[in-house]
Amino acid sequence: xxxxxxxxxxxAKNVDADIYHLHDPELLRIALKLKKLGKCVIYDAxxxxxxxxxxxxxxxxLSRILLPPAIKQYEFYVTRNLDAIVAATPHIRDKFQTxxxxxxxxxxxxxxxxxxSSNLIYEVREARVCYVGSISEIRGIYPLVQSLPISxxxxxxxxxxxxxxxxxxxxxxxxxxxxxxxELGHVDRHELKGLxxxxxxxxxxxxxxxxxxxxQPNKMFEYMSAGLPVIASNFPLWKEIIHGNECxxxxxxxxxxxxxxxxxxxxxxxxxxxxxxxxxxxxxERNYNWETEKEKLLALYQRLMHRIMGG
Numbered sequence: 001x002x003x004x005x006x007x008x009x010x011x012a013k014n015v016d017a018d019i020y021h022l023h024d025p026e027l028l029r030i031a032l033k034l035k036k037l038g039k040c041v042i043y044d045a046x047x048x049x050x051x052x053x054x055x056x057x058x059x060x061x062l063s064r065i066l067l068p069p070a071i072k073q074y075e076f077y078v079t080r081n082l083d084a085i086v087a088a089t090p091h092i093r094d095k096f097q098t099x100x101x102x103x104x105x106x107x108x109x110x111x112x113x114x115x116x117s118s119n120l121i122y123e124v125r126e127a128r129v130c131y132v133g134s135i136s137e138i139r140g141i142y143p144l145v146q147s148l149p150i151s152x153x154x155x156x157x158x159x160x161x162x163x164x165x166x167x168x169x170x171x172x173x174x175x176x177x178x179x180x181x182x183e184l185g186h187v188d189r190h191e192l193k194g195l196x197x198x199x200x201x202x203x204x205x206x207x208x209x210x211x212x213x214x215x216q217p218n219k220m221f222e223y224m225s226a227g228l229p230v231i232a233s234n235f236p237l238w239k240e241i242i243h244g245n246e247c248x249x250x251x252x253x254x255x256x257x258x259x260x261x262x263x264x265x266x267x268x269x270x271x272x273x274x275x276x277x278x279x280x281x282x283x284x285e286r287n288y289n290w291e292t293e294k295e296k297l298l299a300l301y302q303r304l305m306h307r308i309m310g311g
Contacts, residue, residue, distance in 0.1 A: 001026045009033060018308050019301065021086070025049050028078045035081060040304050043079050044086045045096060050075070051210035057137070057165065083307075084300055091214035091237075106297050108218045109288045110225040115193045116281065117226075127267055129231070130158040130195055131203040132187075132219050137168050138212075140205040140233070140253045147259035148177035153267045156180050157203075158195055160187045196226035200273050201266050204232045205253035213237070221288045223248075224280030229273055231262045247280030 009030040012020060020034050021042045034041050050068035053059070059067070076099045079085055085103035087093035093105040135141050141163075148157055159181060163169035172178065187195065196202070202223030206212040213235045220238070223230045230248030232238045242248040249265065251258040266273055 005029055013037065019083075019304055025075070028075065031078050031082060040083045040308055042084045042086055042300075042304075043082050044088075045092050046088045048092055048095065048211050048214065054210070083304060086297070086300070089214060089216045104296060104300055106293050106300075107216060107288075108221075109290050109293055110218065110222045110284065112225065112285065112289045112291060114189065115196055115222055115226040117193065117197050125200050125273070126198045127153065127155045128158055128199045129155060129201045129203055129263055129266075130160060130199040130228075132160045132192065132195075132222070133217075134164050135159060135161050135168070135172075136164040138207050138209060140207050141168065141172050142175060143254055143256045143259060144203060144205055145172055145175045145177040145181060146256040147263065148180040150257060151260035151263045151267070153264055154180075155200070155263050155267050156182055158182045158184055158199065160184045160192065160195060162186060192222075193226070196223070196228050199228060200270075201231050201248070201263065202226075202228045203259075204230065204238075205251065205259055206233050207253050208233070208235070216241075221284060224288065225284040227277040227281040229266060229276035230280065231259065231266075241283075245279055245283040247276045247283060 005026055008027065012030070012034060017039070019040045019042065021044060022028070022031055023044045023046070028043065031041050031043060050072040053071055054064050054068045056064065079096060080099040082100065083102065085093070085096040085100050087096060087103055087105045088108055090105045093103050096103040131144065133139070144157065148155065157180060162185060163172070184191075184195075202219065204217050204220050204223070206215075206217070212233070214237060216237070220230055220232060220241070224245075224247055230242055232242055232248060232250050233253040234250040239250045242250055249262040251262050253259070266276075
């Protein structure tokens, strides 16, 4: 966070680009330095950083109280002087528009064909649900594992990703239900496509936290793009997407019984797997795909280049 950022600043000066697009909050420290060099600077806000900091388990309780407001003030101080803000969600965009009117949301939606099998045969899917991504307590691993033995079925859970903390992994492996888990570790995109094609649902049951409630997890849209029903947390925004498109079920992420009931419902109703999977895929084709988002990003660059060229 210190020496690497210093080296990046030296490298950035040597590149001598017209536009710098900074993707990590650590790089805010050099954003204004680049502006002083007369450069055009974009900050890419992937997450609501102050809210995220408040739930970092490795920080002390006092740090989790004091750091978020200080970080918010620093973030606003820097970004009000930048040329543009690219936000990962409308919620983050709205936050930054209070200090910088040139804030746009570029949603991390999936590529239309990357994870979809056009010859998908729902009837050959296994009794299996999957979770993809970083695995942690705040992302709901404990209730998810606990839901498996009470789902009343032999459905297995494929975990594709790595545990963020060794102690969380150790505890999860002692829970009832772990015997129904297949821990896959990191999987590449080709393997991911295969996993989706044989699962009956994708899981995204994050626990309630400010940084989750307004998030739009890319895994949710990846499940939908693959024609996979979604079992997700019952946050208002997520319910609007999932219930609004009739492509899955929303549950209390802290209640293993609700998660189990959703898994059991899909396992017992294969026609719903087909219906919800097709609905999700249709929604991605209409709205939630990268083709629509990339045009917004290209338009932003074109506006900035027009300004740089004196137009």
